[in-house]
Amino acid sequence: MTALARFPLSSRHLRQVGAVLPGLALTLAIALGALFLHERLGVGALSPLLLSIVTGIVIGNLVPLPGVLLPGIAFSMKRLLRLGVILLGLQLTLAQVAELGVSGIAIVVVTLVATFVVTRRVGAWLGVSRPLSELIAAGTAVCGASAVLATDLVSRARDEEVAYAIACVTIFGTLSMLLYPLLAVPLDLGQVAYGLWSGATIHEVAQVVAAAFQVGDEAGHTGTIAKLARVVLLAPLVFSLAFMRRGDGAGASAGRPPLPWFVLGFLAMVGLNSAVELPRGLLDDARLATTLLLSLALAAMGLETRLARLRAEGLRPLALGGFAWLFVSGLGLALVLALTTP
Template sequence: MRKYVHGLLLTLGLALTAQVLARVPVLSIVGPLVIAILLGMAWRAARGVTAGAVPGIDFSGRILLRTGLVLLGMRLHLGDVVQAGAGSVAIALADIVFGLLVVYGLCRWLGVEARIGMLTACGTAICGAAAVGAVGSQINARQEEVAVSTGIVALLGTGFTVVYTLVYPFLGLSSELYGLFSGATLHEIAHVLAAAAPAGSAALDVAVVAKLTRVALLVPVALLIGWWAARQERGEQQGEGWKKVTLPWFLFGFLAASGVHSLGIVPADWADRLVRLAYLLMAMAMAGLGLNADPGAFRRHGTRALTAGLAGSVLLSLFGYGLVRLLAYIQ
């Protein structure tokens, strides 16, 4: 284990720094995961990465990311998803499908590399950095591709959070419907919390449930994308891809943790501690990705992917707003 110590301590230090910086009011919108990846990139640019730190950095970027995703399941109470109602679940699912198809389609149309396009689409449509990490493992994405996509999604999510808070008074939505709109269309949980807060506690509660509904849908979506990627890579015929897809233990671990939390087996205070540990491990993973990221990758891939993500996010917001207005009309 000694060969991992140097790199693990480095990613831990960057992750803890990111969590402290995330408490600053302005930076809280960005969140600790994105700050961690930026700190990792800054460290690489300023200090470089020694050979002795590489094993621990790679361990953080792979194993700790998956472990953090499993523990993140302690944040999801499946009963909340059920109580949200069929309308809210349908809106979350429709937004995911729309976001995936539109952002990925725009990326490919603009000539963005397929894996970066898929990761950017998943981060936009589902749940930000967590979705990028989970799907990246399914499609064998390189670390620089994960870093590029995470940075794009973070930038877009932060910008749209500011826009949402500014346009909220003009949307003509009740606080609950605005919370549903925010939770069903914004990228990260941190973005959802920041955007919904000005509308009050009712909006915040609905927004969190809507966002966690999208998080719950990460598992089936990631499995389907993994199956699709396997078929694309191996050139298999229709219907044969399921036989060779590697089942991701961390996604099933996420569901298992959600089930344990939903059954109340783990006390609430311990569940909160495990969620905090999950974010620490994921922040270490993001720091590792930043330390391994090639700044040139952003210049090569980032501009077109950012353009596609921006256009897709605008369309997703308009689509989600239309669905929320339709739900209000039906009710």
């Protein structure tokens, strides 16, 4: 007896799979196209995640989407997003984080926590919605678009708010990528200090790599490790945010925000990669799969984003993103100078 015969698919399951396929095929095509363009263009700022959401927005606003696509779009935006965040854990180990030492870890933790807390409060003062403030705060403090996506599973922001937050972290992260190498000499930063500053404050992993390695291999290595240490902190940040929102009754009209159990999967992958030396080929495949899954989710979000509603958000969220960028850059630099200068 075959495995398929032992576990037969019911007609309901077949209908569910069939309903998902059209929309999934569209988001997959967008994500694969973004990966292809990223490889051909070779520009770190134009990540597959950014290209996916931009392509989705263009298609979603130019072409009316038939209803048959909606189940697959929703599947990409929810189920595949969680899987992508889980696999993100295979990109780092606890041993890598330990390489930073006590002062390096302190710089990363203090910068991340302070940036997130202060950005949320300034967002409230500016009149930016709480979900959008949280997305901009997480994207700036932790790891760009990936953190925005993970945080949104708790914050439950509108698609337009997610798109706006990703635009903010992309714009200001790119500015850091371009400006930081020019500041290394005037600021008299050694390679380790510069790497720590880059890794603790620049938004996306690719942006950190591009900025840090321009100064030297030691700076690039230190910057990459510091950035991965921030990614580890994504898990406790999202869990803390979920418990806070459940405790204060946020989103009561739509039910309490769910506990982000997918974060446990993320931590399990970090633990596995820390305890077992996994084959390099497997890790490379997992990294590609993570990028593809997150690109699928962003393509889906782009397809459901309407530019008219995006424009309605105004300039206040952009001002918040700019403030968060200046805050994280300045605080990170101050801590690096205070804790690493002989």
